[in-house]
Amino acid sequence: MILPEITPLTAPYWAGARERKLRLQSCRACANVWHPPSPGCPRCGSPDYQWIDAAGTGQLHSFAVIQAAAHPAAQGRLPLVVALVRLTEGPLFLCNLLGCAPEDVRVEMPVRLDFEALTPEIVLPQFRPLG
């Protein structure tokens, strides 16, 4: 099992995931919404941001079907669909696509947010096909 290191910057993100929310940073200065987390707005550089809850919808931007593990800890999960989702809020989000056979995945398919608990503390935001 591969677990994320949680830092002061990402703690609100992971706390949100435990509550089954996908949290994104939103700039108070320019209203930009971004992911992955960073201490300043990637558009205007302002450090003044708030965490917002994503709507949990989006479209599949791209995907890869991992068929050879680059680490023993990933071996048992193959084949694995790694997906990039274009969130309705704008940012791209990296995840797995759950509930969909690799041969049925299509670029631009609509997807919705779901969650996968790795441990009681670590919950991964994930996506699955809409409907």
Added chain:
Amino acid sequence: MPSDPQAPGFARRTAIVGIGQTGYLRKSDREEGDLALEAVRRAAADAGIELAEIDGIVRYSQDRVHEADLAGSLGLSLRYHGQVGFGGQSVCAVIGQAAAAIHAGLARVVVCYRALNGRTGARYGRAERSLEDEGNGVFRAGGLRVPSGALSAPYGLLAPGQVMALWARRYAHESGIGIDVLSSALARIAIDQRDYATRNPAAVMGAKPLDLATYQAGRMLADPLRLHDFCLETDGAAALILCDSERARSISPHPVYVEGATQALYAEAMEVYSELINGPDHRARARALFAACGGRTARDIDVAMLYDATTIMVLMQLEGYGFALPGRAWEAVIERGIGVDGVLPVNTSGGQLSEAYVHGMNLVLEAVKQLRGTATTPVPGAQTALVGAAGASSLVLAR
């Protein structure tokens, strides 16, 4: 976007006068420091200079051979040393900083090197070096970089080539082609580079010609990328030596001039969160670089070494550097390939797919060989060469 600054007068003020490489092997049975030493000694011998003349070192920060150890082992007295961050994407920036240091008078003779046991040591196609083993089958991923960071490793995205599979799928989508057509273009790149390798005695895969059936039978590693879409893992080292042009002309029968270099910290660099394929910025920066090199355009590039961690990188860079229209490189490659008579001769040593994976330094050496006329598959009349690392760093060299 600001245009890339390049001081007037930088072009052709420095030159590469020496190149050196070790054998490229799957198993060197030698320490990386030893490999670096051999490559640097060979480069100095090739340049016809005494080791003691080297007064500068620029290297990849990822190289495990420390500049102090190298300087100590060679008896060098340094006036300048520098490191460039990140991996192969910085290869051209390493050369660019060496040229800039000489141009600024900080050093006279600078050596650049990359030494790695990429097969028997740290393997860049794997994630063992990136994850902390906490025991009981638990591994911890830190940092937010992709792949193998805290927001990618838990999802199983662990290697650069897997990221490029995401690029490849998106490229096909945005270009309006199916994966079967994409695969035809990628196969052509792998096959043409292997063809170059069969004429290169130094190439790891030189004795193994590749045909379409073998490519198609290759194991899918990260769909849509197969075995032969991926670069090699190699133990070896490569080095080169630069000095000012006046000195270069006095000691070398074939100095290779640095026309221009760029170093960006930019979306093309192992990126998934912004645009996945070459955007307008990459093309604009490439045009600006060529223009800064004596008013050149992409048409003036006779041969290119395009960073090839995977085949899809080559395809995308043909568009990013302006050798093919956006979204059309697949078509040009399927029709004409990347051989000597192709769209453009690319990675003419076999590249990192078929010669060796030395984090791009072997690509720079091949560009020098082309301009000297000593390449194993020479491009007739080659005057100008591009080394491109996906727009993150770029280098134009000329006779």
